[in-house]
Amino acid sequence: MTDKTRYQLDESDMPTSWYNIIPDLPVAPSPPLHPKTGEPVGPADLAPLFATELLKQEMSGESFIEIPEEVQSVYRTYRPSPLIRAKALEKVLGLPAGVKIFYKYEGVSPAGSHKPNTAIPQAFYNKQEGIKRISTETGAGQWGSAMSIACALYGMECTVYMVGISYDQKPYRRLLMETYGAEVISSPSKRTEAGRHVLGLDPDSLGSLGIAISEAVEDAAGRDDTHYCLGSVLNHVCLHQTIIGEEAILQMELAQAEPDVVVACVGGGSNFAGIAFPYYRRNTQGKSKARLLAVEPKACPTLTAGEYRYDLGDEAGMTPQMLMYTLGHDFVPAGIHAGGLRYHGDSPLVSLLVKEGKAEAVAVHQKACFDAAVMFARSEGILPAPESSHAIRAAIDEALAAREAGQDRTILFNLSGHGHFDLTAYEAYLNGQLQDYDFAAGSMCEGE
């Protein structure tokens, strides 16, 4: 065990392959099904929307997929990201020497989150296949920002359908995307049939992620020069995020420490997959016995209270059905501030790990998460995104439990992003205006 604060890899030590968990799973993943026919969906069905290479990755049997040099070179502007020993937090918590907390920090990317890890290769593969324009959707704006940046870097056009209420309430996120050259459209819009249909029923519709997805997919389907990109849930998205865990393994080796538990928050599942899948491999290889802990909000507890079954990926039924934990595709989570965790389903790969007992899940309340986030900010300095605060809460709870039990424990969590765009959430917390919502108690409400 070394006594450093920060374990920083040189760019020459950045992993050059992503890890594909599929061949190592205890059971084969079930295929997606057509939303209407219920028949398995193959690459040919999805080719109008996605790059061929991404569809290959979606069902690949290769354990490692090489990161193209053109992607590596862009990764290198912000990667390898740091792995930091949370010494100041440990001190504030009064932890004994045997209980240690490390975090991998993805907020150093230009978007301030882990999202560019997949936006960059998605843009690259599409460009390589002659696509000139990407259409996508965004809720609070994290994914739209990442995709806008990636498109700018490869000289592609980008159109982002942004949920109407966020478009109005989050002008800074919209401006960020526009500064990178993206076209940002308030959804529902008059540009698509899906949008016009919704506006016909309700001209004042505030929009939803489901509607925005429908618009972005319709846009891409209607133009040969355009493909669609998605920021979480899918297998190839989880694949790209494994750069996080691959780096973390090297950095924990530098620290001469092996995590007993690896923690990340879960919305669609990609940042959890990113740090946890490489440790799953390490577990199967007998090199580690790390528990893999997914943390979700009690307002949207997909993994802990959902059913494991086929369900649609979106409200409107535009996307295939996937075998996953779900609260039902018509479930509208309460308006918690961690907008990125408000998803009714979950990555099929992450769901399968939980189903098979290879990963654990826990649900936490948002007030307790903001308690943890503020404690973290005032000790470690970094202001976390509300989503990431769920991982911090669970990491602190793991540390305190180990202290109580008199056990040693090494905890590694993924700090997926900074909270510089989320200060209104902190304002609500500081003013005592945060509410907790409990799915189990039947408390739900229209969200942001």
Add this chain to the structure above:
Amino acid sequence: MTDKTRYQLDESDMPTSWYNIIPDLPVAPSPPLHPKTGEPVGPADLAPLFATELLKQEMSGESFIEIPEEVQSVYRTYRPSPLIRAKALEKVLGLPAGVKIFYKYEGVSPAGSHKPNTAIPQAFYNKQEGIKRISTETGAGQWGSAMSIACALYGMECTVYMVGISYDQKPYRRLLMETYGAEVISSPSKRTEAGRHVLGLDPDSLGSLGIAISEAVEDAAGRDDTHYCLGSVLNHVCLHQTIIGEEAILQMELAQAEPDVVVACVGGGSNFAGIAFPYYRRNTQGKSKARLLAVEPKACPTLTAGEYRYDLGDEAGMTPQMLMYTLGHDFVPAGIHAGGLRYHGDSPLVSLLVKEGKAEAVAVHQKACFDAAVMFARSEGILPAPESSHAIRAAIDEALAAREAGQDRTILFNLSGHGHFDLTAYEAYLNGQLQDYDFAAGSMCEGE
């Protein structure tokens, strides 16, 4: 010359001393003078406001001052900061192989700028001397954020007098400080005599940095448990920022490259000092021939159009007179978006270097800076702070001039911060609403 993108130091290679330029200057710096008597001001006069150790550093004759371990350990949560070869920008500019651009990126700090480099040691030395509370002022909020974070990390109280109009117009910056536990007060306030005086004359006063300084100083002078901290201009602030240049020297060695020109923006002068002073030493040692280029806004061209003379550091005459370039302490710069560069004077040490021909200065218009900033964001990915965009503009101009002249040139600039809190400025730029202001043409107006 290596071909990497990112030159990352291990924390064990982080420099452990700051560089003090004073003993190496061609002429001794002139002492500050009392604002009213005009007599030299000594440590005893300033002791009620500043930590003894900081006053020692202000006039130290030592070339290197060791960074205390307690400061190093906090630096290590975000330092060493990366040095990045701007390969994508070089490509967009169509530069020949002999013209290279590197940048040192300080936006990775928890405040998103270089300011914590001095906020952290200032908080530390004050705490060490038994001070429990810091009072300071902030304009747009960069410095107030950094000081709030530093105080949180050392468990000190922090009160920030924030210029009234910014308090109202920049709620996110205020919320950031409050999340770190700082008390943020709209200035002018009723809490101080200075504030009450201003409010008596004009109950609707929007405030100014001068008034906020007066309030913060009065607050500190009136309480034994409180000291005052300043974020730029002073010698000890420049000293702390030299960690930037000391790291850059090591990183440029890794790159097997020596800069022909070192570029940074100048407001009070500390981020320029940070990267340029260590290269000044290298020049005096004959190890380098780097030109040191300070970039300022044409709306506030202190170094290029100011007079070199004694002047007050603030509008109200609360601070000592300093020998520096100045546009006059009653000069109100136009309301450009780079709020951190709107200062009538400049660091006496930076002024002396320019006066003695050891550093150059150039003034640029804000529209041209935003052109450069957007080009940079869309190629390198990082959205720059408006202040930092001045350095980017000058770096690009240096590169293009070298290309025109058919010369080789290696350019190193300091990217002092990210622009995630400055999106309204980008909005104005994208909407074509930016105005250029030219001091030389007599165009000035009340600023933000």
